[in-house]
Amino acid sequence: MRKQKFRKSRAVFISVCLLLCFLLGGCGSAKKEDAESGRESAGLVIGFSQLGSESAWRLGNTASMENAAREHGISLVVNNGMQKQENQIAAIRSFIAYQVDVIVFAPIVEEGWANVLQEAKEAGIPVIMMDRLINIKDSDLYDAYIGPDHYLEGVNAARFLMKKAEEMQAANDSAAEEESGKIRIAELSGTEGSSPMISRYKGFHDLIDNDDRFEILETVSGDFLRSKGRECMRSLLKKYPGQIDVLYSHNDAMTLGAIEVMEEQGIEPGKDIVIISVDGEQAAVDLLKEGKINCVVECSPMLGDAVMDLAEKIVSGQDYPRVTHPAEGCFTEYDDLSSLAPRGY
Numbered sequence: 001m002r003k004q005k006f007r008k009s010r011a012v013f014i015s016v017c018l019l020l021c022f023l024l025g026g027c028g029s030a031k032k033e034d035a036e037s038g039r040e041s042a043g044l045v046i047g048f049s050q051l052g053s054e055s056a057w058r059l060g061n062t063a064s065m066e067n068a069a070r071e072h073g074i075s076l077v078v079n080n081g082m083q084k085q086e087n088q089i090a091a092i093r094s095f096i097a098y099q100v101d102v103i104v105f106a107p108i109v110e111e112g113w114a115n116v117l118q119e120a121k122e123a124g125i126p127v128i129m130m131d132r133l134i135n136i137k138d139s140d141l142y143d144a145y146i147g148p149d150h151y152l153e154g155v156n157a158a159r160f161l162m163k164k165a166e167e168m169q170a171a172n173d174s175a176a177e178e179e180s181g182k183i184r185i186a187e188l189s190g191t192e193g194s195s196p197m198i199s200r201y202k203g204f205h206d207l208i209d210n211d212d213r214f215e216i217l218e219t220v221s222g223d224f225l226r227s228k229g230r231e232c233m234r235s236l237l238k239k240y241p242g243q244i245d246v247l248y249s250h251n252d253a254m255t256l257g258a259i260e261v262m263e264e265q266g267i268e269p270g271k272d273i274v275i276i277s278v279d280g281e282q283a284a285v286d287l288l289k290e291g292k293i294n295c296v297v298e299c300s301p302m303l304g305d306a307v308m309d310l311a312e313k314i315v316s317g318q319d320y321p322r323v324t325h326p327a328e329g330c331f332t333e334y335d336d337l338s339s340l341a342p343r344g345y
């Protein structure tokens, strides 16, 4: 009872401090919403460092965390890192200073987290990594990872292409394919050094590179952004006119940008160029149904509920899994998608 009371007043104290911090321009806080709605949580306080707001996926992920926290009666303090690792490190340090119960973060890149995680460990605050992984020698510096299996996503993209290739070679109607005898692939990759970029690349290349039906023309980074997807597609089409048979894009946002450019140039997406995308946002699934995308590998942002469960287990000393991957599928032009539920992001 006393513990509960202490938590309650600490949650309010931390929220006020972080709200002040927000008002002074230091960090944003979802707690502001709570303060506005007059809602007060009696439960845990979680500091959440979100890496940015670069895509519909990311916005869906933030919303999922906020909704789940509300349902669990958890105070969630959100900081948007605006695509900068230094902002995320500063946010984690402020969570340590305010002694939140748990820190959750979605690391923008894999490297460079050892010092700040060591500080969290010394402060006795458990850390959950969400969505993306880090590369670190001492894996005791975080408690658990919860998020997609990005390597499997790359493998799923390659598996679809291997199936599609049989059909493409039978049709054999691409001028480029006749010249080289190969199916030529352009790859739009995500943020350099981020775990989904590294793993989606690896999962795909582990299968495709040893298959002599395929040739990778080039891999360029579009930083998971629609605007850069547009830019990169424009320069790829200029550099390889009429030669691209397949676009493998590491996320839907970049895919949507690339499709705009194809259509501007009279190229039929999904027909002239086979398109494989990753995520599963509604706009991409709609284009899959229209035949403008051939395959969408699912990567679910709806992690909030599982993260809150995990945080509660860690804090209450229950057993918990070190790694949790949500079940994810793959939507393709070969599937009946008529009963697919709205994606919610």
Ligand code: AHR
Pocket (backbone or CB within 6 Å): 054, 055, 056, 057, 058, 131, 132, 196, 224, 250, 251, 252, 253, 278, 279, 299
């Ligand atoms: O880390 C997950 C990736 O990040 C999603 O594929 C992408 O849309 C987001 O920006």
